[in-house]
Amino acid sequence: MKKNLLPLAALLPLCAAAQQRYNIVYIMTDDHTAQMLSAYDSRNIQTPNLDRIAQDGVKFTRSFVANSLSGPSRACMLTGKHSHKNGFTNNEHGIFDGEQQTMPKLLQKAGYQTSIVGKWHLVSRPTGFDHWDILPGQGNYYDPDFYNEKGSYKVKGYLTNIVTDKAIHWLDEERDPNKPFALFVHHKACHRDWLPELKYLHEYEDVNFPLPANFYDDYAGREAAGKTEMEIGKHMTLDYDCKIMPRDGKGSHLLPSYLGFLDRLNTQDRAKYDYFYDSISVDFHKRNLTGKALVEYKFQRYMRDYAKVVKSLDDNVGRLLDHLKAKGLLDNTLVVYTSDQGFYMGEHGWFDKRFMYEESLNTPLLMHLPKGLSARGEINEMVQNIDYAPTFLELAGAAIPNDIQGVSLVPLLKGQHPKNWRKSVYYHFYEFPAEHSVRRHYGVRGERYKLMHFYNDNDAWELYDLQNDPTEMHNLYGDPKMKNVTKQMKKELLRLQKQYDDSIRFQQKL
Numbered sequence: 001m002k003k004n005l006l007p008l009a010a011l012l013p014l015c016a017a018a019q020q021r022y023n024i025v026y027i028m029t030d031d032h033t034a035q036m037l038s039a040y041d042s043r044n045i046q047t048p049n050l051d052r053i054a055q056d057g058v059k060f061t062r063s064f065v066a067n068s069l070s071g072p073s074r075a076c077m078l079t080g081k082h083s084h085k086n087g088f089t090n091n092e093h094g095i096f097d098g099e100q101q102t103m104p105k106l107l108q109k110a111g112y113q114t115s116i117v118g119k120w121h122l123v124s125r126p127t128g129f130d131h132w133d134i135l136p137g138q139g140n141y142y143d144p145d146f147y148n149e150k151g152s153y154k155v156k157g158y159l160t161n162i163v164t165d166k167a168i169h170w171l172d173e174e175r176d177p178n179k180p181f182a183l184f185v186h187h188k189a190c191h192r193d194w195l196p197e198l199k200y201l202h203e204y205e206d207v208n209f210p211l212p213a214n215f216y217d218d219y220a221g222r223e224a225a226g227k228t229e230m231e232i233g234k235h236m237t238l239d240y241d242c243k244i245m246p247r248d249g250k251g252s253h254l255l256p257s258y259l260g261f262l263d264r265l266n267t268q269d270r271a272k273y274d275y276f277y278d279s280i281s282v283d284f285h286k287r288n289l290t291g292k293a294l295v296e297y298k299f300q301r302y303m304r305d306y307a308k309v310v311k312s313l314d315d316n317v318g319r320l321l322d323h324l325k326a327k328g329l330l331d332n333t334l335v336v337y338t339s340d341q342g343f344y345m346g347e348h349g350w351f352d353k354r355f356m357y358e359e360s361l362n363t364p365l366l367m368h369l370p371k372g373l374s375a376r377g378e379i380n381e382m383v384q385n386i387d388y389a390p391t392f393l394e395l396a397g398a399a400i401p402n403d404i405q406g407v408s409l410v411p412l413l414k415g416q417h418p419k420n421w422r423k424s425v426y427y428h429f430y431e432f433p434a435e436h437s438v439r440r441h442y443g444v445r446g447e448r449y450k451l452m453h454f455y456n457d458n459d460a461w462e463l464y465d466l467q468n469d470p471t472e473m474h475n476l477y478g479d480p481k482m483k484n485v486t487k488q489m490k491k492e493l494l495r496l497q498k499q500y501d502d503s504i505r506f507q508q509k510l
C-alpha cells in the first residue's frame with residue numbers, strides 16, 4: 001500500500017501548476033508626483049494613458065514610501081524591507097548589497113524570468129535579473145549611455161522612448177515565452193533637470209500653472225523646513241534648472257561649463273534645443289524680473305518643463321499598455337505604475353522631496369489587474385513600497401520569507417478589506433548632511449495624525465492634524481490640547497520602531 005502513495009515533494013509541482021502564474025510589469029518613474037498625474041489631481045495637466053490604468057484597474061489613494069529618495073526606495077522595493085534592514089539608507093554613501101535576499105531572486109527560484117531596463121541607481125551590479133540593461137547613475141535624457149553584462153554603450157534618442165523600446169524588445173524577442181516573467185521598467189523621467197523630448201519643447205508654454213496656497217510658506221514653527229536648500233526662490237538655479245542662459249555682449253548666450261549634457265546632442269538636435277531655450281532666455285532678460293515676480297517666473301518654467309517630461313512618459317506608458325494588449329498579455333499580467341517617491345510642485349515653496357510631509361511621503365500607485373483579481377476603483381488602505389515584494393511573491397505562488405517587513409496587497413487586489421490592515425506607516429530619512437539639506441528624521445503617519453522627529457543636528461518634533469491641516473502648516477507639537485494625541489502617536493512610533501527593529505529610536509519620555 002505504502003509505495004502507491006506519492007511523496008509530498010512530488011505533489012508540490014502540481015500545486016504550483018494549479019496556481020495562476022501571473023506576469024508582472026512594474027513601471028517605476030522617478031520623482032513623478034500625484035499632483036502631476038490627472039488620475040489623482042487634474043488641476044495641472046492631463047495624463048490620459050496613466051489614467052487608463054486607474055479607470056480599468058485600481059488607484060491606491062494612500063500609497064507611501066519608507067524613505068523618500070531614489071536608491072533607498074528601489075532597495076525597499078527589491079527587498080520588502082525598510083532601509084535599516086536592506087542597508088541602503090541614502091544615495092550618497094549607499095552601495096546595495098546584491099548578495100542579500102531580494103524579490104527578483106525569489107521570483108527566479110519560483111521559475112520566473114526577470115528583466116530590468118532603465119534607472120538602477122544602486123551602485124553595485126544588479127543581481128537576480130536574467131536580463132539587465134541599465135543607466136549609469138542618474139542617466140541622461142538625451143542620447144543616453146546604458147550598460148549591461150557586455151559593457152557600456154550610447155543610444156541615440158530620448159531616454160523615455162528608449163527605455164520603453166528596450167522593454168518591448170525584451171518582451172517580444174528576448175524572453176522565453178513559456179515561462180512567466182517579471183519586467184521592471186524604470187524611467188529617469190521626470191527627474192531634475194526636466195529635459196523635454198525635443199518634439200514637446202513648445203508644449204504647455206501658454207499655460208500659467210496655479211501657485212499652491214502655501215507657496216510663500218514662512219516655515220514658522222517648523223525648524224527643519226526653514227533650513228533646506230530646496231526653495232524655488234532661493235535654490236532653484238536659472239541656468240541648470242530653468243535653462244536660462246546668461247547674456248553675453250553680443251546678445252547670444254554663454255553656456256556654463258556644467259551644462260555638458262547638451263554636448264551629447266548632435267548638431268541638428270542641439271539647434272532645436274537652442275532655438276527654443278534661446279528665445280526663452282532673450283525674453284527673460286528683457287523682463288528684468290525681481291522679487292516675487294522672479295520667483296513665480298521660475299515656478300512657471302519648472303512646471304512647464306516638468307509637464308513636458310511627463311507628456312513623453314504618459315505617451316510611453318500608453319505605448320507599453322497597447323503593446324501588452326496587442327500581444328494578448330494584459331489578461332494575465334499585473335501592471336504596476338508607481339514612482340520612487342512624490343515631489344514638491346511649489347508646495348511650501350519647494351522642489352525636490354525627502355521630507356515626510358504628504359507630497360513626498362506619498363507616491364502614485366496605479367495597477368491594471370489581471371483576470372482573477374476583482375478589485376476596481378479606489379483602494380484606501382495604507383500601503384507602502386515595502387509591500388510590493390510580498391505582493392509579487394504571492395502572485396507568483398512563492399513563499400513570502402518571514403523577514404520581509406511589507407505585507408502582501410493581494411487581499412486588497414481581490415477586493416477584500418481585512419479588518420486588521422495597518423493603521424499607520426513608519427518612515428525614516430537619513431541623507432544629511434547632503435544636497436538640499438533636509439535633516440534626518442523618522443516618524444509615523446496614522447489615519448489622522450502625523451508625528452515626526454528630526455534627530456541628528458537638532459532635536460525637534462512636529463505633529464500634524466491631517467484632517468484639519470492637510471498641507472501641514474501648523475505644527476501642533478507642544479500644544480497642551482494635543483497632549484493625549486502626542487502620547488498615543490509616540491507610543492505608536494515606538495511600537496513600529498520595535499516591530500521593524502530600527503535601532504535608531506527615540507528615548508521615550510511620555
Ligand code: SGN
Pocket residue numbers: 030031069070071091121138191192193340352435436
Ligand atoms: C540629484 C539632483 C538632486 C536630487 C538627487 C536625488 N541634483 O543629485 O536635486 O535630489 O539627485 O534624487 S542634480 O543637480 O544632479 O540634478 S533621486 O531621485 O535620485 O533620489
Ligand code: CA
Pocket residue numbers: 030031069070191340341
Ligand atoms: Ca527619485
